Amino acid sequence: MKDEVWWVKKEDGEVFGPVTLDELRSWAIEGRVVHGDLVSRDRETWESADGMGELGMKWVVVFPGGDQVGPMHIGAVAELMIEGSVQAEDSVRDISSGRMGPASKVVLRGLLDEVHSLEGRISEERSAWETLLENERRAAERQGAHYRRLLEEARRRQDALAQDLSRIEKAIGISKKKGGDEGQKSGS
Numbered sequence: 001m002k003d004e005v006w007w008v009k010k011e012d013g014e015v016f017g018p019v020t021l022d023e024l025r026s027w028a029i030e031g032r033v034v035h036g037d038l039v040s041r042d043r044e045t046w047e048s049a050d051g052m053g054e055l056g057m058k059w060v061v062v063f064p065g066g067d068q069v070g071p072m073h074i075g076a077v078a079e080l081m082i083e084g085s086v087q088a089e090d091s092v093r094d095i096s097s098g099r100m101g102p103a104s105k106v107v108l109r110g111l112l113d114e115v116h117s118l119e120g121r122i123s124e125e126r127s128a129w130e131t132l133l134e135n136e137r138r139a140a141e142r143q144g145a146h147y148r149r150l151l152e153e154a155r156r157r158q159d160a161l162a163q164d165l166s167r168i169e170k171a172i173g174i175s176k177k178k179g180g181d182e183g184q185k186s187g188s
Helices: 023-032 072-081 102-185
Strands: 005-009 014-020 038-040 058-061 068-072 091-094 098-102
Touching: 005 023, 014 023, 023 072, 058 072, 058 102, 068 072, 072 102, 091 102, 098 102
Parallel strands: none
Antiparallel strands: 005 014, 005 038, 058 068, 058 091, 091 098
16 A cells, blocks of 8 residues: 555545545645545545544534634644644544544643654654565575685686696607607607
8 A cells, every 4th residue: 555646635526636645644634635635546436535544534613602723633633733824722523533622631642642643653664664675685695605616616627728728738749759759869
């Protein structure tokens, strides 16, 4: 699922993408994917972004008087607090559990949960990379051992050929000597 690409369709029909799931998650955290947006892997079948659990769009801001905004990612709620659209005393509700509380506390708790979740994902990714690296190291060791065996075999063959050459040169040298000695004897 990590390698899949996604597209986002805004309410006005504009389509953005392709992006990875991690990028799509980042867009939700930044408030760039919001309630009413649609997401798709093939640009033919579209689903509601806020219904996609991987995006964590489960937070609704409830203003005094009852107006609501969301659902959105807790990071998007934090962004709204930073820009001043959501006040610390406004209520935030988790639509998956129904729990509700003041934005200041809910956002802090939600962001801490998000950090723990990210730490878990980072740990899983690190473990996967370490496993991959270890597998590659072992493969390189096996390949290195194979090449060392080939090199040793090549050296043995080279030594054997050098010995054969030496024997041939001696044999040729002896024949030349014999041939030269016989020529000297007959010439005397």
